[in-house]
Each structure stands twice: as C-alpha cells, then as structure tokens.
Amino acid sequence: MKYIYSIIKADYLQRTRSYVFLITMAITIYAAYSFVPPPSAHYTTLNIVGFKGVYNSAWVGHLSAMMTTVMLSLYGFFLVTGGIKKDVDTEVGLIIATTPISNFGYLLSKMLSNFLVLLTIAGTTFVVSLAMFFLRSSGYPFVISNFIVPFLLLALPALLFISAIAVVGEVFLGKRAILQYIGFVFLFGAIMGHTKGETNDTIAVVTDPFGLRTMTMSIQNQVNNEFHTHVDGVSMGFTFHKKDNAFRTFTWNGITWTPVFMFSRLLWIILAFSLVYISSFFFHRFDFKQIAHKKKKATQYADNIPVITPAITAISMAALPAIIKNYSIVPLIKTELMLLIRKGSKWLWLLNAGLCVSMLFAPLNISHTYLLPVLWFLQVTRLSELATKEKTNRLHYFTWSSYKPLQRMLPAQILAGVTLMVTLALPLIIRYLLVLNGFAIVNILLGAVFIVLLAVCMGIVSGGKKLYEIVFFLITYLVTQKLPLVDYLGAIAHNSQILYTVLILNIALCCISFWARNYQARHL
C-alpha cells in the first residue's frame, strides 16, 4: 500500500505543480461561475424550453454539480491522460518496473492520482458554486446538503470512471494519443446519446455514468406537472436567448435519490476499478515490443552497412566548401512541415484524406460546421508540439542560440502550421470559391491562423501540450454544438463581428507569443 500511496502522491504533485494545471484551474473558476447563470442572464446551461428554475440551493447546487460532472468528464480526460506516458518518457517507468509493485497496484495508483487531480478541480467548482449562491443572493435559504450530496453522487463516480478510462486508454493504445482522444470522444458521445435516447427509465438511469438522466427527468416531470405542459426533453449546454425572451420560473427542490440511482452509482465505481484491474493483465510494465521491433530494424540497417571504425576521423575545416550565408526562412518552413507531416501514425493520413474527400461532397454547412473542425482537431497532437518540441527534444539550445530565432524560427513554425491547416481545408475553400463566397474563405483562413497561433501561444506560455489540447478539444466540441461564442472558423451564420474578433485575437496571440518566446530564448 505504501508504494501506491507514494506513487499517487508523487504523481499528483508532479501534475499539479505546473502552469497547465494553474491555467486549467483559472479557466475552471470562470467556467464554474458561468455554470449556473443568474436569474437575469440571457443564457441557460440547462435548456427547458421557456422555463427556468428559481435560484435556490437545490437549483444552484444540483446544476453546478451536473455541469461540473459533464464538463469536467469531457475535458478532464484530456487533462489526466498521459500519466503512464510521462513515466515512459522520463524513464521513471524503468525504475518502477523493477520495484515489487504489481501491475494492478501501479495502474490503480495512476487512476487514483487522475481522480485526485479531477477532484481538486471539482472541489474548486464546488466552492465557486457556494460563493455564487451567496453573492447572487436571491432570498432563498441556504441548504448545504443541496450542494454536497449532488457533488458526491453525481461528480465523484463519474470522475472516477473517467480516471479509469484514461488509464485503460493508455494501457491499450500506448503512445497513440490521438487514438485515445478519438476513442474517448466517441465513447463520450455514445454515452450522452444513450442517456438521452433510452426509453426505459431504469435502464437509462443504471447505464448513465454521469447521473444526468435522474436529474433531467426530475426537472422535466416537475415542469410538466406544475404547468400542465408537455416538455419532452431537457438538454444540457450553453443556450443563448434573445433579450426579450421571458422565462416562466418554477421552484425545484432537488432529486429524490432512489435505490436504483444509488445502485447505479455504485456500479460505475465498481466498473472503474474492474476496468483498471482487467487492463493490468495487458499492461506492458515498460517492456516494449515496439522497442524490440525498432532494435530489429536497426540491426537490419546495420547488416546492410559496411563495417566501419565507429569514431571521428580527421576533419579539415580548410578543406570544407566555403560557407554561403542565406537567411531565408524557407528551409526552416520546409523542415517544420516535414516534422508536422511525419508526426503520428501514417494511417491517420488516410482518415485525414477521407475527411478531405467528404468535405468535397457533403452539404456545405455540414462540411464547415462538422467536418472541418473535426479534421483540424485530428491535427491536435501535431499542432500542440509546434512550439514546444524544441524544448521537449532538448533542441532549444541550438534553435535559441541560432541567428535571429525570433524573426526566423517562430514565423517558420507558425507558417508551417498555417500551411498544413489551410491545405487540409482546401476542398472546402475551393467549394466556397466556386460559389464566390469570399467571406467564408476569409473566415476559414483566419480560423486556421487562429488555431495555429493558439497552439504556439499556449505552448510557449504553458511550456507543455496539454493546455492547448484541452482547449482545442473544448472549442471543437462547442463549435460542433453551434455555440456562436467559439466559432473561430465562421461555421455558424452570423455577422462579420466574429471575423474582427478572431482577427484581433490573432494579433493578440501573435504579440504574446513573440514577447514570451523572446524572453524565454534569452533566459535559459
């Protein structure tokens, strides 16, 4: 047990002592603030057409817990996945592999440290929800159980399940981060779809890891009974309304926790532990078949080359051809592009190609709203290391001591990223060209620049890839949910305001990136 405790502690401290975590916490506090809109707000996070709950303890506590559960489950996966990979990269895994800790013990400690990280964030949203209730005092009595119980019953089992899924994903998909991301997005979508679509209430409650169905059904039943109406669905997500839209309010006093619901929560906790236990039988314990394969490959190379003295021979500097100065950034762009293209599995390019072809034939709005954001998101692991890979690969000594790195290296990285994104968007751009829609093309181009600059800026500022990967995922998810606020590529029909906003954001991101990189490059 002491091994497990030590690993959990070390892992937790390692993750939380990072800028990424701090920034994530800051974003979480803002998100938590917006989870339960004040009565006067023109948006809702729980959409019951024409209705809104009054701002009492039950409404604030439950809604906050529900939003935390779903949103944190969604982006929390991206935050916590990679714990095992870190041990592989740092070679700490090799030390762990030689200790008496069992595979299950190790994976369990990883799951629990994942859980602790998520719990820390959930705890923050809990505190913010309490603060919001008092700050937006609406005269209703404060009932602490209406805050604590939903967090315990909704958030905790769900976050434990997500923590387990992150571990299982790493065990089975190893270093293929993008496959883990795709797999998780599909799983999450399937769970949400099933929760909403299942007609048998008992099955829906039991098979819902987030516990949403119980809450939405409770609210829906109350609205239908109180107003004698036929609201047939309560959906989650940020929904904006026009200012003159009036809501009818109702007083909701929380959920009656049924035995079936309690059983389902226990079931998901057991399932989380079971998944980790089963995956421990397949855990590599840092003994990679891939390495053996690589070595085999290297041996094959070695077989083909003549036997040579493996040492340095004489180098006559005078005999070398004279050097010719060339400060063009084109060779740098070429190499950056080459690195972007070579990153990740080759077969993923088939998926990229498939989506590109689909964009040629799918309806324009589908291509722009769904296919292009998804296609761009598939490049997340490429973009996230655009400005971080020098440091990750310890090559920054060379790049930062090179001639004018800020004026040459950083622009080359940005241009390479934009080139890749625009190339992928070409099918859609061509279609818009054919229908003479220049506005949409400008939106796409600005969007490509934005998503690349965001990668560069977040990479430089946070020093890692995680923050960008989480933010890019959330943006993509919200774009496909048609949230106008995050429509960086002009996928949703609206005025030109978003275009100017993206343009200003691009300039701001560019300035921050150059300023921060300038500082870093001289303060190693």
Added chain:
Amino acid sequence: MALVITNLTKQYNKHKTGLADYSITINKGILGLLGPNGAGKSTLMKIIATISKPTQGTVFLDGEDIVANPGRIRKVLGYLPQDFGVYPNLNAYEFLTYIAALKGLGGNDLRKRIDMLLEGVNLTADAKRPIGTYSGGMKQRIGIAQALLNDPKILIFDEPTVGLDPEERVRFRQLVSDLADDCIIILSSHIVSDIETIADEVAIMQNGRLLAKAIQPDIIKSVEGRVFETLIDSSHLPDFKTKHLVIDTNRQKDKTRVRYITTTPLAGSTALTATLEDAYLFLTHSNA
C-alpha cells in the same frame, strides 16, 4: 579575436547564484573549464552562447557587447550543449540541413559540406537513418558535426566527451586541437585528462567564482612539492582522510596505497610529480 568577460553575475533567485562577479579574458586557443557540479561552467557557457542573460556584467567580443547584440556572436558560434537532443524523426542529413538553415547557411555547396562533416564524424553510412535510432555516441558525433557547420570562430563544448568511447575521445581531442589555431575554444569537462591533454589554458571554477586561470604549468605549480604517495593500513584510511587531502587510493590486500597532498608528509612517503588533477582538487578543496 578576444572575448572579454567583466564582473559577470548570474543570480537565478535569492538563494541560487550561477556566477558571482566573474571576470576572464579568453583569447584564441583552447580554454579548459574545470569545476565541480554547480561551479557555474554551464551558466558561463550559456551566457556566452547568448541563451542566458547575465544579471550584471558585460561580455564583449572584439569590443562589441554580445549581451546587447547577440546576433554578432551567433553568426560565428558553434555550440555543443551538455544535454542537447535531436528530432528523432529526422535523419542526419535532414537534421544538419535544418541546423544549417537556423545558422543562416545555404548555397549549392551546403550538401557537400554536410557530407564531409558526416564523413569526418564517421556517420556517412548511417546518415539516412532516423536519428532516433542512434546510440548515445552517434548522437554526440552529430552534435559535434552541427557545431562545425558554420565554420565557427568561437566553439563552446560543454562536456563534449560524454557518451564517446575511449577511441572516439582520443579522436575528438585531436579534432579540437586541430581547430584551435583559428578559433576560441571553450571546453568544459569533468574528466581532467580531457582538459589536461589539449587545453592551452585552464580556468578552475567553484561556486560561480574563478579560482585560477593560467597555463597548465602555472596552475600545477600551486601543488608542486606537496604531492606524495604512501602505503597505509586500510583501517587507518578514514582517519588519514581527515588529516590529508587524498587524491587517489589503490587497495592492495589489507594495505592501501594513497596519493595525497600535504605540506607535512608522513615519514616514508614518496614525493610525486604534480598533475593538473592534483592542482584542481587542491584548489577546489582549499577554497571550499
């Protein structure tokens, strides 16, 4: 060509000082930097390589301030850091072409220059393999090749022989000696013999300060007549160490042959010829 460093201080935070009021003038030839871990060798090299800014002090290259104008030195700099890495997906050609672009090199002969450097570091046969599959020694050789790409006038080698096998180390030392006629070469190493065999001048550092800088014979003079050897009972060794500065020990059954520095040698001790290692250990211990 001369690099003049004056009153250089690098304060990382309240409690950590990289360099403290460090002044040195470096001329053409090989300067060997010796010092224990944390002495400030890498900090000094990073400042000269312009990737770290000093808190105070100046660094002038031929009268030009390179802290204010780093582009001046970067054009003529070859830098091999201690713990550098590579892009594992690139092969040696691609990697060196990339570094050449970073250094602002081009032209039709660039490929030929890369070919010759790869041949010089004996990597021609492996040049088309991803660098990720290279051994530690091969990566170190790629590092050496990249440092020489731009015909540098200032070469900074931070622990360059790490990962090289004995034969490669000998070859590397030969290469550095050949380059020294036309360049300033600053070379740090934990291995005193690497410095001893090639450095024209030696600078000994400790706690961010310069303890001594001189040609080797002058540094060795500080311990001349103080280095001795004797045979003692192994059980007496711990007590012996508290009274004398022990440089080396060689166990022989229940006796131990001890090389030590003292002004009051034990009776029966043999006087030995002082080496750079003796002087280095003497200076760093007497200033600890």
